[in-house]
Amino acid sequence: MSVALVSDAAGAADRAARTASPLSVRGLTVSYGETPALFSVDVTVRAGAMTAIVGPNGAGKSTMLKAALGVIKPLAGSVAVFGQPLAKMRDAIAYVPQRASVDWNFPTRVIDVVLMGLYRDLGLLGRVRAKHRARAMACLDRVGMTDFATRQIGQLSGGQQQRVFLARALAQEADIYLLDEPFAGVDAATEKAIIAVLKDLRDAGRTVLAVHHDLTTVPAYFDDVILLNREVVAAGPVDEVFTEALLQTTYGGRLETARIQAETVAG
Amino acid sequence: MLGDALLFQLGYNASLVTLGALLLGVAAGVAGTFLFLRKRALVSDAISHATLPGVGLAFIVMVALGGDGRSLPGLLFGAALSAGAGLLCVQWLSRRTRLGEDAAIGAVLSVFFGFGIVLLTIVQTMNAGRQAGLEGFLLGSTAGMLRDEALLLAVSAGLVLALVMLLRRPLTLAAFDPGFSEVTGWRPGWIDLAMMGIVLLVTVVGLKVVGLILIVALLIVPPVTARFWTERVDVVVITAGVLGGLAGYLGAAISATAPALPTGPIVVLVSFALFGLSLLCAPGRGVLASVLRHQRYQRRVHVRQGLLALASGQPIYERLTHRLLRRAGLIRADGVATTAGQAAAAKAQLDETRWALVRADQTFATAAARYDGLTAIEDVLTPDQITDVDSRLSRPQAVS
Incomplete structure (x- = not known):
């Protein structure tokens, strides 16, 4: 069962709109061994909007993001970026992985991490020139981290690490920004800074899709929401979909726990 | 050969x-x-x-x-x-x-x-x-x-x-x-x-x-x-x-x-010798450097605590604190503060009072994040800000 933004009874006009979507996922199914993590997910992300993926622990939120990006190989399903196959459209995508997924003791500095966002442009051997450094510094400036450019990444706080990751995604100058738990374990000032940058991106016509765990901030931060629990429970604008009844369906008995967890994490 | x-x-x-x-x-x-x-x-x-x-x-x-x-x-x-x-x-x-x-x-x-x-x-x-x-x-x-x-x-x-x-x-x-x-x-x-x-x-x-x-x-x-x-x-x-x-x-x-x-085997042993040398002597990540860094930090903490104790008229019990203050000419052998010691203690006490206000005030949030109990407030705030803090300190406050 799935409720996509565009109903299944869509006509030709709707189909055209669907192909124009920055990110559209059809029948995406992922399993770890024999355990299904994600079942037949259909999602069409609205262009120029900020969309949250919300759901209980183990609902497959990060899995959906990773499978849509090809980081995890799905069992079935297809992904289209502006109606094109993902492999052709990598330039259109920027990705912010979960902070905990990388080795922060790695011998690299803040500026070097941001420059990784330019690797696609630089290719294997292209020289890092002054203009590339300037671009990386401008991205650091947008997240308020210019003073830390030459620090080793292991010396940063959690919030600072997350800002650096966001700066790297900004350096990719993409149309779609996919973020995996960007607010997990960051301080209040960082959360404010990140949301401001994301809203700027949206206002500039970019599309933002983020895995999000804090139910209390969904209406304030996002335009659209995808309620996920292994399959899509509902998806659409926040004021239509982010309702008590649908949240109950998504979280079941875990709704209260999710709220309390969100409070403690956010507080 | x-x-x-x-x-x-x-x-x-x-x-x-x-x-x-x-x-x-x-x-x-x-x-x-x-x-x-x-x-x-x-x-x-x-x-x-x-x-x-x-x-x-x-x-x-x-x-x-x-x-x-x-x-x-x-x-x-x-x-x-x-x-x-x-x-x-x-x-x-x-x-x-x-x-x-x-x-x-x-x-x-x-x-x-x-x-x-x-x-x-x-x-x-x-x-x-x-x-x-x-x-x-x-x-x-x-x-x-x-x-x-x-x-x-x-x-x-x-x-x-x-x-x-x-x-x-x-x-x-x-x-x-x-x-x-x-x-x-x-x-x-x-x-x-x-x-x-x-x-x-x-x-x-x-x-x-x-x-x-x-x-x-x-x-x-x-x-x-x-x-x-x-x-x-x-x-x-x-x-x-x-x-x-x-x-x-x-x-x-x-x-x-x-x-x-x-x-x-000799090549491997030479390689290991280079490793041992680096393990001990590398600046930053080497063992000696981190031991020295730790000691320096420990001394700063002891001196700071000693000065605060002097300021509040408490005796200094720890021998390391005593020795460090003595060596710096801040106390006499019997533990009584010298003139320099009294000045330093008063300065440390003032720092703490100022810091307490800065940390309690949301407008100083970024400065307060740098509090570590050791940094002098002059390193964090501008003279104008310190004047501002001091003017608020002089106002009567509820002290528990």
Whole structure:
């Protein structure tokens, strides 16, 4: 069962709109061994909007993001970026992985991490020139981290690490920004800074899709929401979909726990 | 004698060995860096042990075909094939079964090595095999290094440097952030395979020099050593190459001074000496530096606490605090503050009072984040801000 933004009874006009979507996922199914993590997910992300993926622990939120990006190989399903196959459209995508997924003791500095966002442009051997450094510094400036450019990444706080990751995604100058738990374990000032940058991106016509765990901030931060629990429970604008009844369906008995967890994490 | 060896003055063969070990050291240090950063160092141990059955089989096949079993290209080709098979076994076991990579390495390493030893024993019983000298592949033998072997090492080292140079960005991304690498369009699976290919090349060409048991040391010790000196990937790679080359050069030169000293093990020991030196003396990450840093910090804490105790008229109990204050001329032997001590104590007390207000006030949030109980407030706030803080301090406050 799935409720996509565009109903299944869509006509030709709707189909055209669907192909124009920055990110559209059809029948995406992922399993770890024999355990299904994600079942037949259909999602069409609205262009120029900020969309949250919300759901209980183990609902497959990060899995959906990773499978849509090809980081995890799905069992079935297809992904289209502006109606094109993902492999052709990598330039259109920027990705912010979960902070905990990388080795922060790695011998690299803040500026070097941001420059990784330019690797696609630089290719294997292209020289890092002054203009590339300037671009990386401008991205650091947008997240308020210019003073830390030459620090080793292991010396940063959690919030600072997350800002650096966001700066790297900004350096990719993409149309779609996919973020995996960007607010997990960051301080209040960082959360404010990140949301401001994301809203700027949206206002500039970019599309933002983020895995999000804090139910209390969904209406304030996002335009659209995808309620996920292994399959899509509902998806659409926040004021239509982010309702008590649908949240109950998504979280079941875990709704209260999710709220309390969100409070403690956010507080 | 050692001086002659270092200057390549000890005859043609010794010079060839020194040059070969130097080149191998550079190649291994550079190739091993990304293996170490990807946390897959021990896979190289499985690869090197898996070369042995290939050596034995290649010998047997070449003899059976009526050729010379000792032909080095043939032996190395066999070594590369079986090392590749061993690598694929490790990959397959750790990806497709529930075994971890450590278990897969242990299983593959021991089985391949065991099979290799059996084959070497069989070779010993063959007529052509008595003088084969295949045991040299276990611990290395440089005694009869030929010009062709040195040339092979040179070409391989050049190839390794070129490949690592070409792939430095994918290799870095795959080690630091595989997910991001995938999104960039560089599949971590393929990058890993390329990395293992480079390691396999170094292992195979290094077999004759240091032997399959010790080659892992050449791959891993230089990058680990280099890591002590820098926080940048590119510098780690270059430093590891230099350290590896240095170990190879010094080790081979030392072993050339006495006929009984084996080259491979001496190279490894020199490499370890460089590691020990770095472990102790590297600034920043070295043991001495961190002990000193810790002591300095501890002293600052003690002096600060001592001054605050003086300011509130409390006696100083801790001997270290007492000694530090005494040495700084802040107290007399009986624990009473000197004039300088009184001034410093008053200053410390004022700092604390100002900090307390700054930390309680949201408008100073960024400054308050830098509070560590030691930093003087002048380092964080502007004179104007301090005046502002002081004006608020003079107002009557509820004190509990």
